[in-house]
Amino acid sequence: xxxxxxxQAGAVLAAAAQPAWTQGGAGAAARWxxxxxxxxxxxxxxxxxxxxxxxxxxxxTAFLRWRMEPAGAATQLAGRTLRRGDSFxxxxxxxxxxxxxxxxxxxxSAVDSPVRLKFTFGEVAGDIAxxxxxxxxxxxxxxxxxxxxxxxxxxxxxxxxRRYAFRYVKVEVMDTSPNFAARFADMEATALTSAGxxxxxxxxxxxxxxxxxxxxxxxxxxxxxxTVFEDGPRRDRRLWIGDLRLQALTNYVTFRxxxxxKRCLYLFAGLPREDGLVAACVYDEPKxxxxxxxxxxxxxxxxxTVLDYVRATRDLAAARDLWPxxxxxxxxxxxxxxxxxxxxDPKDWWLFIDWNDDLDRxxxxxxxxxxCYQQALELARxxxxxxEAADYPDRIRRMTAAARDAFYNPSQNLFLSxxxxxxxxxxxxxxxxxxxxxxxxxxxxxxxxxxxxDAVRPVTPYLYHYVVDxxxxxxxxxxxxxxxxxxxxxxxxxxxxxxxxxxxxxNPSLSPYQSVLVNxxxxxxxxxxxxxxxxxxxx
Ligand code: RAM
Numbered sequence: 122x123x124x125x126x127x128x129q130a131g132a133v134l135a136a137a138a139q140p141a142w143t144q145g146g147a148g149a150a151a152r153w154x155x156x157x158x159x160x161x162x163x164x165x166x167x168x169x170x171x172x173x174x175x176x177x178x179x180x181x182t183a184f185l186r187w188r189m190e191p192a193g194a195a196t197q198l199a200g201r202t203l204r205r206g207d208s209f210x211x212x213x214x215x216x217x218x219x220x221x222x223x224x225x226x227x228x229x230s231a232v233d234s235p236v237r238l239k240f241t242f243g244e245v246a247g248d249i250a251x252x253x254x255x256x257x258x259x260x261x262x263x264x265x266x267x268x269x270x271x272x273x274x275x276x277x278x279x280x281x282x283r284r285y286a287f288r289y290v291k292v293e294v295m296d297t298s299p300n301f302a303a304r305f306a307d308m309e310a311t312a313l314t315s316a317g318x319x320x321x322x323x324x325x326x327x328x329x330x331x332x333x334x335x336x337x338x339x340x341x342x343x344x345x346x347x348t349v350f351e352d353g354p355r356r357d358r359r360l361w362i363g364d365l366r367l368q369a370l371t372n373y374v375t376f377r378x379x380x381x382x383k384r385c386l387y388l389f390a391g392l393p394r395e396d397g398l399v400a401a402c403v404y405d406e407p408k409x410x411x412x413x414x415x416x417x418x419x420x421x422x423x424x425x426t427v428l429d430y431v432r433a434t435r436d437l438a439a440a441r442d443l444w445p446x447x448x449x450x451x452x453x454x455x456x457x458x459x460x461x462x463x464x465x466d467p468k469d470w471w472l473f474i475d476w477n478d479d480l481d482r483x484x485x486x487x488x489x490x491x492x493c494y495q496q497a498l499e500l501a502r503x504x505x506x507x508x509e510a511a512d513y514p515d516r517i518r519r520m521t522a523a524a525r526d527a528f529y530n531p532s533q534n535l536f537l538s539x540x541x542x543x544x545x546x547x548x549x550x551x552x553x554x555x556x557x558x559x560x561x562x563x564x565x566x567x568x569x570x571x572x573x574x575d576a577v578r579p580v581t582p583y584l585y586h587y588v589v590d591x592x593x594x595x596x597x598x599x600x601x602x603x604x605x606x607x608x609x610x611x612x613x614x615x616x617x618x619x620x621x622x623x624x625x626x627x628n629p630s631l632s633p634y635q636s637v638l639v640n641x642x643x644x645x646x647x648x649x650x651x652x653x654x655x656x657x658x659x660x
Pocket of ligand 1: 352353357361362363364473646
């Protein structure tokens, strides 16, 4: 079931745990957390100055319905005095994750009351233009990026303690004494990241749109790289397996912070459910904690994330260390495969795959499982533990054959999922990654599904990543490049400085949480064009 059905059914976030199990022997979890903590990075700080003053303008031709219009140079601010009710909006010229600081002084006969200021931070123009009071989404409103600050004594240098993800900041003087005005100076942000040296830009001979897509991917990844690979610095700020995998891949060909990946893998290993299942997400503040949400496809993809890391680094000690964790995932998830080799939805687990609620997840989940058994088998080889995975080849064969029987429709060149025989992009992609579809079948299926107006399409860059990657696996290089240009390029053309959590070109108000005000516009899982362009020979 998808997230909505899962919550409606009142299913507990933690599906019933199995008997306790200690992966890697007693004390392993504590040792793994200690390793993870020893790799906690010190963040790099960069001072960023605002580029200009701006004002939002409603624009029905803009994808997100708002744009910013110039309203003067940022330096004009120093010459302005602001009274009760006055406000201004600064544009930092690009996205950042960090803290805002400014100096404030007073002018007037007497400073007989504090100055009360309201700050609103925006990743996109609409965040500033639409009053946050209208928020009616399903996530806590405490995520909304606003802050009221009282400054008692002037002049003063003020640094906002809370970290924000933003390009724009609106400052309103809510109140102060009537015979007094405030003056702002030295507004600046300290941007934070654990990304190291930025890789060189793509060659000037690369088409401009692709170069911009690459740049935006790098900025997205940079701003999500904090003390863990966060899913989005605006909201959640958490380490999720699905996001981590895609960030880590991109990181291997860009910032190359291998230790940050290792830290994240060990955090998951050290914070499992009682039975050894890795959580879908973990927190690292105030201390490493298990997220206590479990997503079946994410637990499976832990195997792929570990294998990617070992391939990128040849860190065989980590392969040996983490193999028991991977093995345990496959053991737990294998219980949901019946004797015929078919995945059976237990109905009390969250299956993610994508945020599209209409998606039938049975065939994609089968594909994820087959793919992850293959990844786990390869990891077992590298860890010198192939004997412990002795039954995997047979499982993979059985599950592949069962998938072909259950899902393949040769007359339509398509793989269809569930009782309604649903055609979706997700199903074709995962049938390809798992090898259930041959190269020829896969490319025919991807072409067929693209020509079906009613086929269920992805709504997130996360699933589009797996579609582009599936195209490459079937030798469809030109189509892969085209999709990157139209999908990620579509966000660039809509003004994205960093790539978004959800993007459905035909629905600008799509939000998994029923309000775009809480959508994240710098989202980890959308950074992979840089990986495709730099690491997959797409250019
Ligand atoms: C979103 C998170 C994260 C993702 C989960 C499934 O809420 O932001 O990106 O991994 O959903």
